[in-house]
Structure formats: C-alpha cells, structure tokens
Amino acid sequence: MYFNFPFLSYISIFWFFIAHYTNFYDVHRYTHYTRLIKLLLSQFFVFGLAFLSYFTLFREGEIISNQSLIFILIFSFVSFFKFFIFYVQKKYRNKNKDFKKIVLFGDINSAEKLELLFNDRNNFGYEFYGFFSRKEYDSKKYLGPMKEGFNFVVENKIEEIYCDPAHFSDRYLIKVRQFSEKFDIELKFLPESKAIYSKDFTLEYLGTVPVLKPKPLPFEKIETHFIKRVFDLIFSLSVCILVLSWLIPILWIIVKSESKGPLFFKQKRDGLDGKQFYCYKIRSMVVNDEADKISATKNDPRITKIGAFLRKSSIDELPQFFNVLFGNMSVVGPRPHINVQNEKYANEIDNYLLRNSVKPGITGLAQISGFRGEVTKKSDIKNRVRLDVFYIENWSFFLDVKIVVKTFLNFFNREEKAY
Structure with a gap:
C-alpha cells in the first residue's frame, strides 16, 4: 500500500x-x-x-x-x-584471489610486522611485495633503495603504499604523498604513538596494527562538487539575467564604435584536468595576432580606451558567467592562464598543474590577495600558485562567499595591476 x-x-x-x-x-x-x-x-x-x-x-x-x-x-x-x-x-x-598489491617504504621491523599480519590474516586480501629502505638489508622482502621505489610501484601496478614516517624527513613524506596522488595510489602511514591523533589523518586498524590514512581533501568529496555547482548556477544565472541582459547591448554599441572587430573575445584555456575550453571576454584590445602569445602589460598599446576601463573594472570578465553556466568554469577557482604561460610555468613552478584538479574560476583567492594580472617577477606566479593550492586544500562554502564579497569590494578600489 x-x-x-x-x-x-x-x-x-x-x-x-x-x-x-x-x-x-x-x-x-x-x-x-x-x-x-x-x-x-x-x-x-x-x-x-x-x-x-x-x-x-x-x-x-x-x-x-x-x-x-x-x-x-x-x-x-x-x-x-x-x-x-x-x-x-x-x-x-x-582462495588467493582479488589481492591488493602493496609495498612499504620503511625499515625491516615495520616490514616484518606487515608481513606477519598479512600472512596471518589472508582474508584481508593483501599481497605484500616487500619494502624499500634507506638502509640495505639481507632479507627476501628487501626490494632495494628508496630511489628505486617509485619506478617499482608504477611498473608493478602497486595499489597501496605503506610508509613509516619515523625514518623519513617531512620533505620526503610530502614527495611520497604527491606521487601517490599523481598515480591514484592509496597511501597509509604506520604512525608513531604521538602522531595517532593528528587532525589531518584518520586512524584505522589492520588487525591490531594502527594505520593512519590521509583525510580526503574537500574536492575529493561529492558534496563539495554538488554545493559548488548549485552555487555557480544560481549566482551566474542571476548575473546573466539581472546584469548581462541589459549591459551587453550597451557594450556592443560602445566597443564597436571605437574599434573594428567582434564584441566577444574568445581564447583557449586549460580547464578541469587540463581539458581545453573557450574562455569568453568582452574584447578590450584591437584585433591582433599576438593575443594568444603575449598577455596584457602596463600601458599596452593594443588596449583601447574603453578597453582600459573594462579591464580596470573587470567588466570584460563578465561573459565568463556563460562559461560557468556551460560547466567550463566556476565562479571561484584558480584563474586560467593563456597556453603559452601554462607551458612555461608547468616546468618552472612546483605544484603548478595541481591547479587543473578543479575548475578554473572567474575570481580566486590569489586575485583578492593582490596577485592578479601581469606576472612581472617569478615570486608573483609562485605566490599565485601557493594561494591556489591553499584554496584547493582548504575549500569551504564560506571561503567562496568571502572571495566573492572581497572581489565585489575590490571593484571600488584602484588595484595596481588592474590593466
């Protein structure tokens, strides 16, 4: 019934x-x-x-x-x-089927502990290949020095890495975590007692052996993507209906009256997972062949008079709310760079490509912190990437709201690099 x-x-x-x-x-x-x-x-x-x-x-x-x-x-x-x-x-x-392949980065004591555990608890479904260590050991399970570990993991399709943090520096542990994230390999730590209650990890037990598992980052959770998408749709629809519906016809008359060319300027940028999409802007320059190669600079002769105002006020960025509706961008996220810059910075700046793990944004934490516009020195792009990575690792809905509010307030301030 x-x-x-x-x-x-x-x-x-x-x-x-x-x-x-x-x-x-x-x-x-x-x-x-x-x-x-x-x-x-x-x-x-x-x-x-x-x-x-x-x-x-x-x-x-x-x-x-x-x-x-x-x-x-x-x-x-x-x-x-x-x-x-x-x-x-x-x-x-x-019945020795469906086993997960695992290795250890640590010493022989931790290796013997894991080997004994997985031999006794065969129903866990783990196959312990062996361990890599900074020291050389006379053991069948010793696979080699640490420098050979990453290649072995990739070549043998290892699914989980266990790491004993007592034997490695913080810098090396960060390197291991970045490697595991890059190749989608689960990483777990065998903790010292003082590390068991770390806020960045969850404590689990393999039998009686305590294991620390890194907590998922905000963008690894389904609800994060749901909340951001709902916010993006509501906010961008409001802007398109309440602002762009009447502003675009006015801008069409003004922009076309000053220089020949289309109202909208589109350019390929890197999106989520590095997939290319067309990013839209109101055209603020005369039509030129250098737009995809050289970003705007101070007193750039290509910028028109009305274009200078549009860029100063960021009105030229408003069509990107269409990108948000299409699903290419988010209201808040790392700003997408031109392809030439991506190729340059990907090889020069640590963690640069981590920015592609989320949708690019119309505004971002780096932009409201003073790192928008032209990159005049290497520290500019380093700080921009640092803040983008911080945003990705510490996202919250209220952080997005704060960034949007600060962006709106900056509209009334004269920013040095707003050109």
Missing part, C-alpha cells in the same frame, strides 16, 4: 543522505564483523526516525502495523545482503 513513487523517493533520498554521514558504505577488506553491526544499527536508528516521520507528515492516522512490517523487511533485507556480500568477498580472498 505504501510502495508508491512519493514514498520510494522519500526513503531513497533519506537513505543515501544518512548513509553518507554514517559512512554506511565505508567497508574495507580489513573491516571486522562488529563494525558491520555498528554501521547497521547507526544507519537504521537514524533512518527509522526519517521513515516514521513520513507517516507522521503525510499518512497521519493510518494503521501503524504496516509501517512496522515495511521497516522490518527493509532492515532484514539490507542486513542479510550486507553480511552475505561481506562473507563471500572474504571467502573469495581466502
């Missing part, structure tokens, strides 16, 4: 929403049965409240027996299949 579309839609939405926050589907090879029981109880306790609220809001006064029966059926069905799939996977791994 209750299996209608509104009811199924309601419980499905709430189920996945609750599952996200209870980590109901966060089950690993090393997860214990007791963990499954805790997940089921926490999931169904909250889901039960949402389930019963449906009848309170929309079916008040009807018989409660059917409600209880439906809830019991859902609980039994989900519990049975969760345990059944978990059991089948464990049995499958016990």
Whole structure:
C-alpha cells in the first residue's frame, strides 16, 4: 500500500543522505564483523526516525502495523545482503584471489610486522611485495633503495603504499604523498604513538596494527562538487539575467564604435584536468595576432580606451558567467592562464598543474590577495600558485562567499595591476 513513487523517493533520498554521514558504505577488506553491526544499527536508528516521520507528515492516522512490517523487511533485507556480500568477498580472498598489491617504504621491523599480519590474516586480501629502505638489508622482502621505489610501484601496478614516517624527513613524506596522488595510489602511514591523533589523518586498524590514512581533501568529496555547482548556477544565472541582459547591448554599441572587430573575445584555456575550453571576454584590445602569445602589460598599446576601463573594472570578465553556466568554469577557482604561460610555468613552478584538479574560476583567492594580472617577477606566479593550492586544500562554502564579497569590494578600489 505504501510502495508508491512519493514514498520510494522519500526513503531513497533519506537513505543515501544518512548513509553518507554514517559512512554506511565505508567497508574495507580489513573491516571486522562488529563494525558491520555498528554501521547497521547507526544507519537504521537514524533512518527509522526519517521513515516514521513520513507517516507522521503525510499518512497521519493510518494503521501503524504496516509501517512496522515495511521497516522490518527493509532492515532484514539490507542486513542479510550486507553480511552475505561481506562473507563471500572474504571467502573469495581466502582462495588467493582479488589481492591488493602493496609495498612499504620503511625499515625491516615495520616490514616484518606487515608481513606477519598479512600472512596471518589472508582474508584481508593483501599481497605484500616487500619494502624499500634507506638502509640495505639481507632479507627476501628487501626490494632495494628508496630511489628505486617509485619506478617499482608504477611498473608493478602497486595499489597501496605503506610508509613509516619515523625514518623519513617531512620533505620526503610530502614527495611520497604527491606521487601517490599523481598515480591514484592509496597511501597509509604506520604512525608513531604521538602522531595517532593528528587532525589531518584518520586512524584505522589492520588487525591490531594502527594505520593512519590521509583525510580526503574537500574536492575529493561529492558534496563539495554538488554545493559548488548549485552555487555557480544560481549566482551566474542571476548575473546573466539581472546584469548581462541589459549591459551587453550597451557594450556592443560602445566597443564597436571605437574599434573594428567582434564584441566577444574568445581564447583557449586549460580547464578541469587540463581539458581545453573557450574562455569568453568582452574584447578590450584591437584585433591582433599576438593575443594568444603575449598577455596584457602596463600601458599596452593594443588596449583601447574603453578597453582600459573594462579591464580596470573587470567588466570584460563578465561573459565568463556563460562559461560557468556551460560547466567550463566556476565562479571561484584558480584563474586560467593563456597556453603559452601554462607551458612555461608547468616546468618552472612546483605544484603548478595541481591547479587543473578543479575548475578554473572567474575570481580566486590569489586575485583578492593582490596577485592578479601581469606576472612581472617569478615570486608573483609562485605566490599565485601557493594561494591556489591553499584554496584547493582548504575549500569551504564560506571561503567562496568571502572571495566573492572581497572581489565585489575590490571593484571600488584602484588595484595596481588592474590593466
């Protein structure tokens, strides 16, 4: 009687929403049965409240027996299949199938600890290849010095790297993390006791062995992309309807009256994952062949009189709200550079290509911090990249709002590099 579309839609939405926050589907090879029981109880306790609220809001006064029966059926069905799939996977791994390939960066003591663990707990489904170390060891599991580790991981398609941080400098640990992110390899640390409660990591246990796993960055979470996209659509639609709808005809008359050429200027830029897209602007220069090779400079003779005002006020950037609607850009993010600059800085500046891990933005943290416009010295681009990476690693919705507000306030200030 209750299996209608509104009811199924309601419980499905709430189920996945609750599952996200209870980590109901966060089950690993090393997860214990007791963990499954805790997940089921926490999931169904909250889901039960949402389930019963449906009848309170929309079916008040009807018989409660059917409600209880439906809830019991859902609980039994989900519990049975969760345990059944978990059991089948464990049995499958016990037959030496579906093993994850792992290596250790550390010393022989940590290697022996991991080897013993994975030999005793074969149902975890891990194949321990061996370890790389700064010292040479007379051991079958010793694979070589550290400098050979990265090549071995790539060539043998290793899926997880365990690292003992007690034996390496912070600089080398950063290098290992960057390598694992680049090749999409899971990285875990065998912590010292003082590091167990680090805010940047989550503590897990492989049997009795504590393991630290780096917390996911904001843009590795689905909800981040959802929140940003909703904000982008609402904000850019508002600008297009309330501002661009009447401003573009006026700009068309003014720009065309001063110089020949189209109203809009489009140029290929790097987008998400380095994919090229056409970035739109109001044309602020005379038509020239150097636009794709040389960015604007102070007192640039190519800039028209009205173009100077458009660039000073950033009005020339407003058509990029169309890029946001198309999904090429975001309201806030790292500013996209011309292709010539990308080729130059990718080889010169550390972490430059990390900027491509998110959509480029109309404005960004670097721009409101004074690092917009022309790059006159190397420190300019270094600081711009530093702030872009900080934004990517520390994103929040309120940070986006702060950047948008600061960008609007900067409209009334005379910025030195607004040309």
